[in-house]
Amino acid sequence: MTMPSSLRAAILPALFATAFATSAHAAPLPTPLDQPYPGTIQMKIDASDTARNIFRIRQSIPVKPGRMTLLFPQWVTAQHGPTGMLHQMAGLKMSADGKPVAWKRDPLNVFAFQIDVPRGVKTLDVEYQHLSPTEAGQGRIAMTPDILGIQWQSMTMYPAGYRTRRIPIQTTLTLPAGWQYGTALETAARQGDEVQFKTTDLETFIDSPLFAGRYYKQIDLDPGAKIPVRLNIVADTQEALDAKPEQIEPHREMVKQAYKLFDSQHYAHYDFLFALSDEFGGVGREHHQSSENGVKANYFTEWNKTEATRTLLPHEFTHSWNGKFRRPKGQDVPDFNTPLDNNLLWVYEGQTQYWGQVLSSRSGLIKKESVRDMIANMAATYANVQGRSWRTVVDTTNDPIISQRRPQVWPNWQRSEDYYSEGALVWLDVDTKLRELSGEKRSLDDFARVFFGVDNGQIVAKHYTFDDVVKALNGLQAFDWAPFLKKRIEETGPAPLDGLARAGWKLVYTDKQTDFLKGVEDVSKTANFQYSLGFSVGSDGKIAAIVWDGIGFKAGLSGNTTILAVNGRAYKPELLRSAITAATKDSKPIDLLVKHGNDYRTVSLDYHEGLKYPRLERIEGTPDRLEAILQPRK
Structure with missing residues (x-):
């Protein structure tokens, strides 16, 4: 029924005024105090319901009578944005001394819950569930019949008004029958399937996730060391855990190479949480004394096919130094509901991306030639990112807040978190500049030692x-580092490829893929024509990754488009490759029959320059600094 305009004019202003008045009187959050919270939160989580992916949580929180606010974590540091999974919380009930206590959500801050604690009450009991996704369309799968992953921030409420590092919490976890687990938390006791963890502060607790599984194996990556580093593996099957000695050895070498690079340890122990699964959601997330890592189940069993995934562990391990021990000042927040300033993520993530690739080569996890191919692919990607004409690298550090990794319509034009890989190119630029200016006496390795290795x-x-950052660089080699960095981070224009040339290499395109990039394409079941036709094609023929103003774009191609035929024949990747090669010998266009939504049409691509795939080529007569960078440290 439509409301008459006269009635609408009379009623709506009153409704708006009421809503505004309610919002205007919402209670402000108390300022977080840097003093101990009076008491310890007791928390119990039942994670045994793998049939329905439900985590059941109970908390007992010491309180005083009067108004208080409980917070659900909103800002997730390792995700760099306000991505707290509040929408997966349900069934919230509060009580004290066996009697219900009412709660009210703050209308301006939906992560805050207001409670009037009755007189005489010393403990508030809180009960709720975390409803973990049961299918991929609902979010990342964190519980399967054989594996579960717990990110404590998705299951924890805490009192406002105190720094989280000053709030003690003690947790007891019920696991599925017989399952084993890995975590950086210290275990106090285990009885059957109930695990009691030692009391710690809330900041450390939330920064110490847990993986558990039916099939579990722990591998010591630094045998005999006083400070252990452990690989805690959970998998879909027992067979997936079968890691051969020659596969474990480069993981151990990665730890050794990291120590030679950073010359320090900033953890009491370090636990890689490593899921090998085709069901459990993929993940790569850093924590101070651990990391969450999820790859396909064939990581060990099909070793020759998984090379491209092996930068993950070196990347996340590097974060223990860069991002967790040394953190940008904008990440110095008192709790998990204070906004983060991501302005320096090009250091936090960009340099970590760089070291992840370097350590992969130095440890032997990835062949040196393959790392060169990775760098070639990064260079080609950013040489063709049209969004560089209007958007700077530093502006992409806002993407975790703006887009929160939701799908984009035109990512080549919009850009998305380019501070990772383009940031890595910037740090290659810095590394080679240090080497050049110092006559090869200084490098980014020295920066890693003095900047991240401090206060061992x-x-x-x-x-x-x-x-x-600038002061540390100048301490190694005097130079105008501030404008050098700002030009690459704060200005639009060409991709930062100076470091590649200074390393003794240049980006070229040939009509044949490198073996490594072909392997990446085979595993992902995609066909990359970005540097020729300006798009990639998925296994189902669907067009993706379209280059803004590229050949395909100018011909009218967009998302939701499927290639059905090439020059009158049913589409296959090899058929399109052959058509591109044939077009170099005549002036005929390449005709694609495409389906866009419910419409069918033929698109003619007037392109005759052949297949183009990126690779690096040596610049004759120049020092090969890239070779020096990728060599293992003795």
């Missing part, structure tokens, strides 16, 4: 600013 043994985060 300290675990509490040490924060930094842009000026601190």
Whole structure:
């Protein structure tokens, strides 16, 4: 029924006024105090319901009578944005001394819950469920019949008004029958399937996730060391855990190479949480004394096919130094509901991306030639990202807040978190510049030691600013580092490929893929024509990754488009490759029959320059600094 305009005019202003008045009087959150919280939160989680993917949570929180606010974590540091899984919480009930206590959600801050604690009450009991996705369309799968992963921030409420590092919490976890687990948390006791963890502060607790599984194996990556580093593996099957000695050895070498690079340890122990699964959701997330890592089940069993995934563990391990121990000043927040300033993510993530690739080569996890191919692919990608004409690298550090990794319509034009890989190219630029200016006496390795290796043994985060980064570089080699960095980070224009040339290599395109990039394409079941026709094609013939203003774009191609035929024959990747090659010998266009939504049409591509695939080629007469960078440290 439509409301008459006269009635609408009379009623709506009153409704708006009421809503505004309610919002205007919403209680502000108390300022987080840097003092101990009076008491310890007791938390119990039942994670045994793998049939329905339900986590059941109970908390007992010491309180005082009067108004208080409970917070559900909103800002997830390792995700760099306000991505707290509040929408997966349900069944919230509060009580005290066996009697219900009412709660009210803050109308301006839906992550905050207001409670009037009755007189005489010392403990508030809170009960709710975390409803983990049961299918991929609902979010990342974190529980399967054989594996579960717990990110505590998705299951924890805490009192406002205190720094999280000053709030003690003690947790007891019920696992599925017989399952084993890995976590950086210290275990106090285990009785049957109930695990009791030692009391810790809330910041450390939430930064210490847990993986558990029916099939579990722990591998010591630094045998005999005083500070252990462990690989905690969970998998879909027992067979997937079968890692051969020659596969474990480069993982151990990766730890050794990291120590030679950073010359320090900033953890009491380090636990890789590693899921090998075709069902459990893929993940790569850093924590101070651990990391969450999820890859396909064939990581060990089909070793020759998984090379491209092996930068994951070196990347996340590097974060223990860069991102967790040394953190940008904008990440120095008192709790999990204070916004993050991501301005320096090109250091936090960009340099970590760089070291992840370097350590992969130095450890032997990835062949040196394959890392060169990775760099070639990064260089080609950013040489063809049209969004560089209007958007800077530093502006993409806002993407975790703006887009939160939701799918984009035109990513080549919009850009998306380019501070990772383009940031890595910037740090290659810095590394080679240091080597050039110092006559090969200084490098980014030296920066890693003096910047991340400071205060060896300290675990509490040490924060930094842009000026601190510049000061450390100048301490190694005097130069105008501030404008050097700002030009690459804060200006639009060509991709930062100076470091590649200074390393003794240049980006070229040939009509044949490198073996490594062909392997990546085979595993992903895609066909990459971005540097020729300006798009990639999925296994189902669907067009993806379209280059803005590229050949395909100008011909009117867009998303939701499937290639059905090439020059009158049913589409196959090899058929399109052959058509592109044939078009170099005549002036005939390449005709594609495409389906866009419910419409069918033929698109003619007037392209005659042949297949183009990126690779690196040596610049004759120049020092091969890339070879020096990728060599293992003795």
